[in-house]
Amino acid sequence: MLKRVFRAAALAAACGAAFWGQPSRAGDDTIKIGYIDPFSGAVAAGGDASLKMGQFILDYINSKGGALGKKFELVTFDDKLQPAEALIALKSITDQHIPFVASCVGSNVGAALINAVNKHNERNPDNRVLLLNCGQLATELTNEQCSFWHFRFVGNVAMRAVARIKSLPKTVNSVYLINQDYLYGQSIEHDTKKYLAEYRPDIKIVADEFIPLMQIKDFAPYITKIKASGAQSLLTGNYGPDLNLLIKAGVDAGLNIRYDTYLGHVIGAVTAIGIYGDGRLTSVMEEHDNIPVEEQNTEAEEFFKKWRATHDFAFIGVPGLTQFEMMARAINAAGSTDAVKVALALEGMHQKDLFGADNIMRKEDHQLLMPYYEAVLTKNVKYDVEKTGLGWKTEFKTTVADETLPTTCKMKRPAS
C-alpha cells in the first residue's frame, strides 16, 4: 500500500518538475527573441561573446523603453555550430510562439535556418517567425538564398571583401589564401578572388587553401607551406580557433608575414598574436574602440567605455545595436510582432548607427548597408584590445555608397 502511494507521489513530483521548467508562452510582458548560437564546442567563446554583447545591447534598448511598452528578452539555444541542432532549436522556438529568431555564428546554420523558416512560415501562416541574421556572412544568403523572412544586419562577405582588397597596401604583391571549407569560407575565397581581379590584378595569389572547419588543432604543417611559398600576406577569413591557432603557430614558428584577416577583430585573435601583431595584423570591421577618438564622437566613446569597465574583450556589436534600434522602431510602427507587418516596416528603413552613419535596410535583398573600416593593430593608440597594450588604428574607410553592391536576389514575397 505504502509502496503504491510512494510511487504515485514520485510520479506526480516528476510531472510537476517537468512542467516547472516550462517556458512561458509569448504574449507575456516581454518580447522574446529566440537566440540560436554555439555555446559549447570549438566556437563556444564566440557564442558566449555574442551573448554578452546581446545582453548589453538589450539592457540599453530596454532602458530606452523597448518596444510597445515591453522589454526585449533573449531565450538562448545551443546549436554547437550544427545545422541539425539549430533546426531542433527552431522547432522549440516556434512551439513556444516566439516571433523572432536570431543567429550570429555559422553560415551553414544560417542557410539551414533560412530554408527551415521559409517552409515553416509557408505551412504555419498563423505562427510566422522572422530570422534576424547578426553574423552569418556568406554572400549567398542574400543572393541565391535570399528570403523575405530573413534580414541581415551585418555586412556580407562581398561588402567586407571590397574593404579588404581596396585597403591592401601597394607594397603587397603576393597573397596566400587560406579559408574554412564550408559555405562562409568558400564565399570569402570566391569574393576575395573576384575583387582581387577587379581592384588589384597586380597581386599574385600564390596559393588557395581550404581547411576543414574547426578540426585542425596543429597548424604547423600549414605554416611550413606558407613559409615555403614566400607570400607577403596571409589573406584569411578564418575565425575562432581556426584563426587563433593559425596565428599562434605562425608566431611560434617566427613567420614574418602580414596577417590580413576578415575577422581578426573577433575575440581571441589579438591575444593569440600578442606583441608580435604590432603592424602585422589587420582586419575589416564595423567598429573599434578608437574610432570615436579618431572621429571625435564623445557619445560613442562613452558607450565603449561603459562596456570596457565590465568586459575583457572588445565590443564588436555596433551592428547589433543598430539591429535592435531598428527592430524596436519596426515593431512600434507595425503595432505588433506580426512577422509580415514588422518585415514591411523594416524594408527600406534608414537608421543612424552609433557613429552617425546612415545605414539602409535594402528592400531588394534585406541586406543592411553600412560603411566598413580597415584597421591595423598597433601601439600608441588610446584604447587597447584584450589588455595586450595594442589597439586598432583605422587605415582605410569605405562609404555606404562603396558598399552598395549589386544583388542577384529574386525574392519571393508572401501573398498576404
Add this chain to the structure above:
Amino acid sequence: MQILLGSLLNGLVYGMLLFMLASGLTLIFSMMGVLNFAHASIYMLGAYFAYDVSRYISFWAGLIIAPLACGLIGAAIEVWGLRRCHRSGHAAELLFTFGLVFIIQRLVMMIWGTLPVPYQVPGSLNFTLFALYGQNFPAYRGFMLLVSAGMLLSTWLVLKKTRIGLIIQAALTHPNMVAALGHDVPLVFTIVFAGGCALAGLAGVIGGNYFTTDSGMADALGPIVFVVVVFGGLGSLVGCFIASITMGLVQTFAVTANGSISSLFAPLGFDLGGDTLLGEILTLPIARIGPLLPYILMILILFFRPRGLMGTRDA
C-alpha cells in the same frame, strides 16, 4: 626539402601523442575485450587537472599529479563500474563506457565552464629549440617527443622485464590459465585499466596546452584513436606504435600534398576527373580530404587484414 623535414617532425610529434593515447586503449581492449569509449574523456580530464594544478602549484607538479589522478579514476571506474557490467556481457560494458563519455563531458562543462581554458605551455619550455630552414621548432614539441618516447620505453620495460609485466602479458591471451595458476586476475585487470587511464591522463597533460583545452577535445581526438587501435591490431604495442606514427605522418603530409587522388593515376593513363563516378572526390586536392585519410586507411585494412597490422588476437 624544407617542407619534408618540417612535416616529418610535426607528424612525428602528433603521432607520438596519438601513441600515448592509443597504447592505453589497445592494452585495455586486448586484455579485457572492452572498448573503452571514455578513454579520450580521461585524456580530457588529464588536461583539465593539469591546468588546475599548473595554476596553483606548477606544470611539473601537474605532470605527476594529473596522470595519478586519472589512474585512480580509472581504477574506480573499473572496480565499481566495469566489474559489475562484466557479468552482463560485452554490450553492457560498452554501453557503460559510452554513457561515461557524456557524464564526463557534462561534468567538465559544469566544473570548468563551456569556454576553452587558458592552459599554457610553461615559461621554462617556451623557447625555440632550433630553426629548420628558417622555421622555428619550439622546445615544447621536443619535450613532447621526449616524454612520449620515455613513456614508450618504460611501458615496454615494465611489460617485458618485470614480473607483473609477465603476468599482464599472459593474462592478455590466457586469462583463465593465469587465474588457475593462482594470480589475482581481477586485480591485474584493474591495474591495466588504471595504467591505461594514467597514460591517457599523461597524454592530456602534454597535449592540452599543445592543442586547446576545451570541453570538445575528447570528441576531437576520440575517433582517430580508435582508428589507430584498429589499424595497429589488438594486443600489439609495436603495431599500435607503427599505426600512430603512420596516422600522424599521413595527416601531416596530406596537408602539404599538392596533388589529388586522380593526379596519382594520371601518369598511368587513367583520366579520373570530371564525369567519372566519384569524380568530384577524386579530383579534390588531398589537402582538403586530409582528415578523411586515416579513416580510409582503416577501411582498407579491415578489408584486407581485419586483424590489423600486427594483431595477435581477433576482436
